[in-house]
Amino acid sequence: MAAKRKAEVDQKSCVACGACAKACPIGAVAVWKGMWAKVDTGRCVGCGRCEKACPASVIRMKEVEA
Amino acid sequence: MKKKKWYDYLWIVSATYLILGFFNILFAWIGLLCFFIPLLLAIFGGDKLYCNRYCGRGQLFDLLGNKFHLSRKKDIPGFLRSKRFRYGFLIFFFIMFFQMLFNTYLVFQGTNSLKEAVTLLWTFRLPWNWAYHGTAAPWVAQFAFGFYSVMLTSTVLGLVTMALFKPRSWCVYCPMGTMTQTICKAKYSCMGCGRKKKYRREPLT
Structure with a gap:
């Protein structure tokens, strides 16, 4: 099963x-x-655009099972 | 591609504001809008719509950092985004702001004379006499010089952190952003309390 990336906010x-x-x-x-x-x-x-834009670097892309 | 709205061009207003201060310092008074609008939106709207949508300064940093590639786009150091630094900077900003208001009061009272200077980074006094044409009361001009100092200082700090880290790094420790987020959090937790009280008052079935 392929893993998908999703944004996750701290x-x-x-x-x-x-x-x-x-x-x-x-x-x-x-x-x-x-x-x-x-x-x-x-x-x-x-x-991953939000991850790049976040000035506080609190968004990370997390792999989730599709 | 998202369609641009009118408020996506507010960076022009921010840039114009900074430029106008070089010609007539009294334009600095307009900057009060950047203080009152976010506060009113947070107090009555319960959100950070100003930061999220209307902040021309954020847009300016975004434009310079991304479109003009003036940012290294590196992660901001942990201490700069820590709660301690953010709230510490807010308190420091408040102290300097009240000191500026007190200076205005002293000029209003006649104790001090008007100083036609802009203080950069709370330290460097730059002569700015060409931007005052004697058309307003001395205290009105003193406030304008003081307020423009605040705005210019925060812009310089924002530009430095934009260049070193990500374009909108200023947003991380912006005192207005910290203040409005605190208001929103307080407002939401109070709403929660209100709901609980209301819930408690309801008769048990």
């Missing part, structure tokens, strides 16, 4: 700037109530 360290939401090409990341970023894992295609 919510405790997230600064909620929204750089990830702007970088996401499909709008699968959003800042939730001004507290931290949340990824819609169902929609995330694992492109």
Whole structure:
């Protein structure tokens, strides 16, 4: 079974700037109530753009079983 | 590719603001909007819509760092994103801000005379007399010089961290961002308390 990549946010360290939401090409990341970023894992295609954009480096791409 | 909206061009406003300060310091007053709008959005809206959507400074750093390749795009050091540093910087920023307000008050009272200078990084006093044409009360001008100092200092810090780390590194320790996130967290936990109280008041069945 092929492994897929999904973005994962370390919510405790997230600064909620929204750089990830702007970088996401499909709008699968959003800042939730001004507290931290949340990824819609169902929609995330694992492109890694949010990981690159995150200034606090709190987003990591995690391999999940497809 | 996402379609760009009007608010994606607010970096032009931020850049214009910084440039205007070189010609007439009184334009610095407009910068108060960058203080009040995020706070109001956090207090009444309960989100960081300003950071997420409208912050022209963030957009400017994004543009310079990504489109103009002026950023190394490296991870920010752990201490810069630690809660201790973020809240420490917020407190330091507050102290310097109130000191600036006190300076304005002293000029308003007539105790001190107007200093036509911009203080960069809270240390370096740069003569800025060409940008004041004597058209406002001295305290109005003093606040403008002080406020522009805050804005210019934070821009310089933001540009340095943009170059060294990721484009929007300033957002990690931006005092307004830390403050609005704290408000949002407090607001949400209070809402939680409210719900619990309401829940508790409901009669048991």
